[in-house]
Amino acid sequence: MTLNDTLPNQTVVVLRHHATGVIRQRLMDLGIMPQARVTMVRSAPLGDPIEIKIDNTHVSLRRAEAAGIEVTSITQSEAL
Incomplete structure (x- = not known):
């Protein structure tokens, strides 16, 4: 599942991103890195x-x- 597939008000955990170069660095600078909750x-x-x-x-x-x-989506118990 990708971040593009998520629905409004859905919380997910970042596993990895496939960006390279400047885009990858920008995502990391914004806090979009593995294990981040989005x-x-x-x-x-x-x-x-x-x-x-x-x-x-x-x-x-x-x-x-x-x-x-x-x-990956998180369950309700993991969100607490």
Whole structure:
């Protein structure tokens, strides 16, 4: 599953991302790294970009970038 597949208000954990070069560094600088918890906030009206929340920071990503971020959903008990 990728970050692109998540639904609004769904919290996921980042497993890895397949970006390279400058994009990979940008994602790491924004806090999108393995084991980070990310919540999908919303998608723009035309579908691109998406808004995600990492800790208390809101970030907008293109769908193409989100498609390269592999995530796994967390269960309700893990969220607490």
